[in-house]
Amino acid sequence: MAEPPPGGHRPGPGPFPGTAARPTSRDVARAAGVSQATVSLVLGDKWPGRVSERTAGHVRDTARELGYRPNLAARNLRLGRTRTALLVVPALPHEFFARVYTGAATVAAAHSFGVVIYPSPEGIGPAKDPFANAQAALDGVIASSIPADALAALRGTDLPLVMLDSDPDESGAAAHVNFDIAGAMRMITDHLLGLGHRRLVHLASAVTSWTFAERADALARSVRDTPGALVRTVTSPLEVHEARRAAEHALSGPGPRPTALVCDSDILAAGAVKAARKLGLRVPADLSVTGFDDLALATAVEPELTTVRLPAEQVGEQGMAALLAILDGRAPRNTVLPVTLVERGSTAPPPH
Structure with missing residues (x-):
């Protein structure tokens, strides 16, 4: 008979000859x-x-x-759970939502959960139930930057819903995790006003959602409180080419030319920089441009963008943690995450 391993115990009878039994x-x-x-x-x-x-x-x-x-299969059967969460986002190719997914999936994996990402085919419009029976396939739903009324098909399943970057007054969610969006726009506006800019254009996203409405309101409040400051709004789809066209129109219009473009995203800001170059304007000597999100694109353009960094991975982490708390019978926390202004080469005092 074989001797036990030195300093150990003799392996018990395993499921196959020569293997140890799985510890319980x-x-x-x-x-x-x-x-x-x-x-x-x-x-x-x-x-x-x-x-x-x-x-x-x-x-x-x-x-x-x-x-x-x-033994996850046995545990799931005992708890009546699938240990799977659905993350609904407006668009999959967007780097921001890839970061949100990374954060959520990291926390989920630490608790033996999986995350299925579902890009809503209608953007922020009504999101269809991607399953024949979501309640049987999922434990909960996390929705990023999508209005709760667009999730009617999933909310009807009575699954717990955690909303990210969305209206905190929306009563259809069990928890909210948001960025300090108003504070972020105030940081940008204070930065530009502090440099001396008074003629601003808001290159706003054409997407109708809480997060973009919050940016517009915060910008308007900041400018309204500054004597001599004016802001004009031009909207654009979230696409570089369309943003370039919208910025060209704003910069070529009648009256004094604006000295700064405040953009709702780094994507729009990249289009604004292209528009300035096409019109023979130098950034930032003739025109300052700011972004929002701090995507990889912010450092890919020249000059690099002054922008606001949103902790996208952290919002995914906090969203998954809130869902796990709900599933565990604990009260989730509504969270507002701080943001950071990143000053780079696209802003400077206005030309004399």
């Missing part, structure tokens, strides 16, 4: 010297307030040493 939660409890209930609390992330931090760490270390892996 009972094995972890026995090795750690605690009850099986304690192991379940710790490995199910329900130990805070019930088990000491020291004991929880000991149980996790023991489970790791034994190579314990939870």
Whole structure:
């Protein structure tokens, strides 16, 4: 008979000849010297307030040493869950929403959850249920930058809904995670007004949503409180070519030329920079341009864009954490995430 491995135990009968049996939660409890209930609390992330931090760490270390892996299929059957969340976004190719997904998926994976991303075919319009029965296929829904009324097909399933970058007064969601959008636009406006700009054009997104309406309101309030400052609004689809055309129109119109373009996104700002070049204007010597989001595009254009950095991955993380809290029977937190102004080469004092 073969001897046990040095310093170890003889492998038990496994599912195949020559393999060890898969360790169970009972094995972890026995090795750690605690009850099986304690192991379940710790490995199910329900130990805070019930088990000491020291004991929880000991149980996790023991489970790791034994190579314990939870039987997710059995757990899901017992809990009646699929351990899957749906992330609904307006458009998949957009870098911003890819970052949101990355944040949500990272937190989900740490809790043995999966995230299915669903780009709504209608943009921010009505999102159809992508499943024959969403309630049977999902545990909850996270929606980024989409109005709650566009999610009627999914809300009718009674699945918990967490909304990101959306109207905090919308009552159809169990939790909201937002950026400080108004504060972000105030940062941009204060930066430009501080440089001496008084003739501004708001190159606004043509998308009708809370986040863009909030930007417009914050910009109007900031300018209204500054003597001699004026702002004119021009709208454009979220596309570089269309933004270039809209900016050309704004810069070529009658009256004194604006000295700064405040853009609702880095995509629109890139179009504004192209428009300035076509008209023979120098950025920032003749015209300052600001973006919003701090996408990779912000440093790909020349000059690099002054913009506001939105922590997209963090909003995905917080959204998934809120959904997990709801599924665990805990009260989720409504969160407003801080933003950062990133000053680069596209802004300067206005020309004399």
